[in-house]
Amino acid sequence: MNSGRCFGAGSALLVLIFSILCLTVSALTALSSASGERVLSEKVGSVISDYYSADCRAVETAVALREGIRNGEVPDKIGEIAINVDENGQYSFSVPINEDLALAVRLAEKDRKLMIVSWLQTRTNEWTPNETLKVWTGETVP
Amino acid sequence: MKKHIGFGTELTLLELIIAVGLFAVFAALDLRIFAEAHRLEAQSKKLDHAVIVAESVAECFKAGEAPDLYYDIDWLPTDNVSADYIVTVDIASEDKIESARISVKDKSTELFSLTASVPKEALP
Numbered sequence: 595m596n597s598g599r600c601f602g603a604g605s606a607l608l609v610l611i612f613s614i615l616c617l618t619v620s621a622l623t624a625l626s627s628a629s630g631e632r633v634l635s636e637k638v639g640s641v642i643s644d645y646y647s648a649d650c651r652a653v654e655t656a657v658a659l660r661e662g663i664r665n666g667e668v669p670d671k672i673g674e675i676a677i678n679v680d681e682n683g684q685y686s687f688s689v690p691i692n693e694d695l696a697l698a699v700r701l702a703e704k705d706r707k708l709m710i711v712s713w714l715q716t717r718t719n720e721w722t723p724n725e726t727l728k729v730w731t732g733e734t735v736p
Numbered sequence: 737m738k739k740h741i742g743f744g745t746e747l748t749l750l751e752l753i754i755a756v757g758l759f760a761v762f763a764a765l766d767l768r769i770f771a772e773a774h775r776l777e778a779q780s781k782k783l784d785h786a787v788i789v790a791e792s793v794a795e796c797f798k799a800g801e802a803p804d805l806y807y808d809i810d811w812l813p814t815d816n817v818s819a820d821y822i823v824t825v826d827i828a829s830e831d832k833i834e835s836a837r838i839s840v841k842d843k844s845t846e847l848f849s850l851t852a853s854v855p856k857e858a859l860p
Contacts, residue, residue: 606748610755614762621769628776635780639787643850646794650835650853657832657855 641692645715648691651675652699652713655687659701660708684711694719785811786821786840786847793823794852797836802827821847832856 651673658672668685669677678686685708689697696718700711789805796803806819816822826837835853839846 604751606752606755610759614759614766617763617766618769621766621773624773625769625776628773628780632776632780632783635783635787639783639848642787642791643848646850646852650851653833653853653855660855661832 641695644691645695645697648689648697652687652689652697655689656699656701656708659685659687663703663708664706688716690718691715782842782847789821789823790838790840790848790850793825793838794836794850797825797827797838797852798854802836829856 655672655675655677659669659677662669662672668679671677672687675687675689680686682702684700684702686698686700689699691697694717696716698712698714698716700713701708702711703709785807789807789811793803793805802825803823804816804825805823806814806816807821807823808814808818809820811821820842822841824839824841826839828835828837832855833853834856835851837849837851839849841847
C-alpha cells in the first residue's frame with residue numbers, strides 16, 4: 595500500500611514554483627508601484643519649485659514696473675518679460691513656469707500704486723479636444 | 737521485520753530539500769525587492785510631506801510670517817527637542833524685495849527647498 599505518497603513525484607516542486615511566481619509578481623508589482631509614486635512625488639516637487647521660481651520673477655517684474663510707473667516711464671520689457679498695457683490701462687505680463695504652464699499677472703494702477711487684479715497659473719500649450727468618439731447630441735433620433 | 741526504504745522515498749526527500757533551498761533563495765531575492773519598494777515608498781511619502789510643508793510656509797511668508805517649524809516622525813507639529821523634521825526659513829533682504837529660502841530637512845539631509853519672495857512695500 596502506498597498511502598504516504600498521495601501526491602505524485604514533483605508536486606512539491608510544482609507548489610514551490612507557483613509560490614515563487616506569486617511572490618515574485620507581488621514583489622515586482624510593489625516595486626513598480628513604489629517607483630511610480632516616487633516619480634510622481636518628484637514631479638510634484640519640481641512643479642511647485644518651478645512655480646515659486648516664476649513667482650519670484652513675477653514679484654521682481656511687478657516691483658520694477660511699479661518703480662517705472664513712479665518715475666513716469668512704463669517699460670515695454672523688464673528683463674525678458676514683455677509688459678502689455680490694455681485699453682483699460684491695466685498692465686499684464688506672463689512669466690513661464692515650465693514648458694506647459696505660465697504665471698499670468700494683471701495689475702491695475704490706482705493713485706500711482708499697483709493693485710493686483712489677477713495672479714494666475716495658466717496653460718500655455720494649446721488644448722486639443724479629442725473628437726474621435728461620436729456622441730449623440732440629441733439633434734436626430736437614430 | 738526489516739523496514740524497506742525504497743528509492744522513491746529518498747527521491748522525495750531530495751526533492752523536498754531542493755524545493756526548500758530554492759524557495760529560500762528566491763524568497764531572499766523577493767524580500768530584497770520588497771525592502772527596496774518600502775524604501776522608495778517611504779522616500780516619496782517624506783518628499784510629499786516636505787513639499788506640502790514648504791508650500792505652506794512659503795504662503796505664510798508671503799502673508800508676512802516666517803515661522804521655523806518642527807515635526808515629529810508622523811509629521812505632526814512638535815517642539816525643537818524631539819523634532820525629526822525641521823523647516824527653516826532663511827530671509828534675505830534686497831533693495832525692494834525680501835526673499836526667503838525655505839528648507840525642509842530631516843536629521844541628515846535636505847528633503848526639499850524652495851525660494852519665495854515678496855515686495856517690501858506690499859502690492860495690495
